[in-house]
Amino acid sequence: MADFEIKDLRASVEGRQILKGVSLAIDKGEVHAVMGPNGSGKSTLSHTLMGHPGYTVDGGEVTFKGQNVLELEPDERARLGMFLALQYPVVVPGISMTNFLRTALNAKRGYDGKDKSKQISPKDFRSMLKSELEVLHMDDSFLPRYINDGFSGGEKKRAEILQMAMLKPEIAILDETDSGLDIDSIKFVADAVNRMRGPDLGILIITHYTRILEFIKPDFVHVLVDGKFVLSGGPEVADRLEKTGYAEWGKEEPAQPQEVTT
Numbered sequence: 605m606a607d608f609e610i611k612d613l614r615a616s617v618e619g620r621q622i623l624k625g626v627s628l629a630i631d632k633g634e635v636h637a638v639m640g641p642n643g644s645g646k647s648t649l650s651h652t653l654m655g656h657p658g659y660t661v662d663g664g665e666v667t668f669k670g671q672n673v674l675e676l677e678p679d680e681r682a683r684l685g686m687f688l689a690l691q692y693p694v695v696v697p698g699i700s701m702t703n704f705l706r707t708a709l710n711a712k713r714g715y716d717g718k719d720k721s722k723q724i725s726p727k728d729f730r731s732m733l734k735s736e737l738e739v740l741h742m743d744d745s746f747l748p749r750y751i752n753d754g755f756s757g758g759e760k761k762r763a764e765i766l767q768m769a770m771l772k773p774e775i776a777i778l779d780e781t782d783s784g785l786d787i788d789s790i791k792f793v794a795d796a797v798n799r800m801r802g803p804d805l806g807i808l809i810i811t812h813y814t815r816i817l818e819f820i821k822p823d824f825v826h827v828l829v830d831g832k833f834v835l836s837g838g839p840e841v842a843d844r845l846e847k848t849g850y851a852e853w854g855k856e857e858p859a860q861p862q863e864v865t866t
């Protein structure tokens with residue numbers, strides 16, 4: 605059995621079935637890419653895995669560390685070692701980035717406000733933040749600001765990866781972290797992710813475009829169309845998509861960006 609297993613997952617949104625039986629096995633140390641045209645169910649997969657209340661599980665199983673993930677609350681999934689970088693990060697007025705990162709990190713370490721030995725020291729917290737900010741080419745003026753408040757699209761995506769770097773998950777799902785990023789930002793994000801790659805982390809990169817996969821080389825690529833995987837293989841699957849897009853499944857969408865936006 606793989607470290608993280610999805611079996612025949614079916615899920616619906618607003619009464620409409622979107623995921624129609626998705627199975628995927630991820631071992632730590634592996635990078636899996638899920639590619640698919642718009643509306644194929646990629647974000648439904650990421651939200652369902654993390655326990656978003658707007659998505660209903662109609663069947664199937666998700667197992668991680670011997671636990672039935674689908675029975676856990678989102679925060680319990682996070683404590684277990686799962687992480688989701690959102691496609692559309694939300695603004696949270698009133699909570700600064702620093703406070704959020706420190707509180708999330710302490711919660712993950714099991715600090716409940718009582719046992720101070722579980723708390724990260726201010727010095728360790730600062731040095732950890734500093735080095736991750738550098739890799740992402742973010743300056744520390746982000747830290748006192750409210751979460752994502754007034755951040756550009758690219759800054760929001762980098763802030764998601766900053767959270768991942770601080771929380772050190774064991775299974776990370778990146779939902780279109782590359783969309784809306786210019787090429788430099790894609791490289792910074794890829795550098796940060798590549799730094800985290802290793803035997804303790806399994807990664808699921810969800811993307812519409814092949815471009816980020818030039819920088820974060822996947823071990824496996826799966827193509828999601830209309831809520832089902834229609835093709836799985838190695839990195840060559842991404843090469844094939846780069847040439848033909850999603851046309852062979854009746855979708856006219858290219859798998860390469862047509863223009864670079866910032």
Ligand code: ADP
Pocket residue numbers: 617618622640641642643644645646647648649658
């Ligand atoms: P992708 O991420 O691959 O672009 P999504 O998973 O976001 O696709 O969406 C899959 C389908 O589910 C789309 O048809 C979309 O309109 C629908 N959908 C997603 N979220 C909602 C929602 N909150 N309410 C209604 N329909 C939704």
Ligand code: MG
Pocket residue numbers: 646647648691779780
């Ligand atoms: Mg999406």
